[in-house]
Amino acid sequence: MGDKSIDRGAAGLTSLRRYTWWTVPGMTACVLAVFVGEWVLDGDVPLWARVPAAAALAVEVWASVVLLSRRLALLPVTDTHPGAPPAGLLIAAAGAGVALAAFPLALRNYGLWPVAPALVVAILATYLPPYRRRLLIAGAVAFASLPGGVVSLVEGDGELAYAALFPAGLVAFTAWVTLGPLWAWDTARRLHEARRLEAELAIREERLRFAADLHDIQGHHLQVIALKGELAARLVEQDPARAAAELKEIRRLAADALSDTRAVVQGYRRTTLEDEIANATRVLAAADIDARMAVDPDAATTGLTDSARHLLGLVMREATTNVLRHSRARHAEVDYRIADGFAHLRVSNDAAEVQPAALQGTGLRTLAERLGAAGGKLTWNHHGERFAVTAALPANPPEPTQPPKAPPPQNPADGAPR
Known part of the structure; x- marks a missing residue:
């Protein structure tokens, strides 16, 4: 308003x-x-x-x-x-x-x-x-x-x-x-x-949404930059060439963080699930985490709205950041599929903290409120050393294409060949 x-x-x-x-x-x-x-x-x-x-x-x-x-x-x-x-x-x-x-x-x-x-x-x-x-x-x-x-x-x-x-x-x-x-x-x-x-509430809600997006972007990029900085520091004497490559990657990530921040300020940036899954694959591999991606091929063709893809992308980014920041994970699993009219995304990892610091922050709780407002649900659970984040949003599959109808059989009496 x-x-x-x-x-x-x-x-x-x-x-x-x-x-x-x-x-x-x-x-x-x-x-x-x-x-x-x-x-x-x-x-x-x-x-x-x-x-x-x-x-x-x-x-x-x-x-x-x-x-x-x-x-x-x-x-x-x-x-x-x-x-x-x-x-x-x-x-x-x-x-x-x-x-x-x-x-x-x-x-x-x-x-x-x-x-x-x-x-x-x-x-x-x-x-x-x-x-x-x-x-x-x-x-x-x-x-x-x-x-x-x-x-x-x-x-x-x-x-x-x-x-x-x-x-x-x-x-x-x-x-x-x-x-x-x-x-x-x-x-x-x-x-x-x-x-x-x-x-006034709409303005405050928009400010909170902007703050949450900015927190997600900056937190994710800074966490990856810190991780690669530690890796480059360890490799600078053992493998100078790889250390130089990591430093170039840090420079690229810093430029991406600056570009993404400007885009958020201008209101143009839209996170997508596909981009975040691809980014998580690279980041987790760089952190020596064995990441297994199970993505349903049919899910890519499902009529999911841009808003839903954006929300699931935010969930994927937050989950990846939590794996890097709040665990000593060696294995992580990402599962994305369409079932029962819902898009289901599950991100889990091992070696989680006894009391995950992710539960004390506002990232997951803020995303849970946004998914709830969109008709979906976001849950997380901590069992032993495993921590899992599960999101579900309504999916709108495309209408099935109707096969062409066969022409009606002709009556021989109408003059058609028998």
Whole structure:
């Protein structure tokens, strides 16, 4: 996942945040300004109710917008802990909501008085975990029927049903339209955060893969160079000509190591199993190790993917390096064949260490994870003085060629010769 896709996701998240702000805090301010403001400006409303209601409306609009804007800034890790609202703002919003409910209710305006309290309940619900949120909304819906119903009964105005049912429905509706966009916003933010973390993990995984490839290349080449250097040191007096040949080989190996390192940095180098088997034959022979190669001839024609050949080549290289570095082997065996739809590679040697240092490193374990991700398996075992590494990867054999169908026999009645 590249940086461009993350940038596009961030741009989309900014647009969604802008839309959510206008949907929730913006619409809350508009609802209060239109419905309650129209009532405050109504000349038929007594002045004793309009003046304090106007002050309460200003406080309610300010506190509601700030509370919802801060809620948008939160990133809940889970739905169970959205965060805690600022206590001072919540108290101011609740107090203003009570005032905006009391004055219209005193004048028997059953449709207006629940507007501000319903918004306060919805705002508080956005900060609560799901269980408490449901309890708050259910309790508010049940309680909303009481104030208007009691006033209607006392006044005997015949509007009991409207006074009791409309406020309850308004509380439920307000909670629904407020929590819905915020839920979508929280989900989008969590998805964006997960996407960003996924991109970071992909980058780290690629760095680990590069480090593993570089470790394999450098470790293998340096081990062979060290081995041939020791051999040249022993032969310099006994057989100067062969010692000179070994020194030339060391120079070639150093050049190959430099070239392979540059290729890995540029991302071009792909190890293949065939190349590593041929290289292991030469290297093990140079170390006076009797290496027996049992390679199934049919395995070369099997439709193994380049990625699978690359992974098996890495296994072959790591196993060869371990034979040279962590054993005093005199005999080694390499077996490669295709069976039961899998490519099987087994590398074993004798004279292994009592506690092989190869098991304490990260080479085999890293390769085991990579083969597992490709649907294969890498195992190793130490029995007595023998140490064996076994790898298996799914093989894709080519489709068998269908023999040409014989032409149908002709009927003599059709005029063909008998």
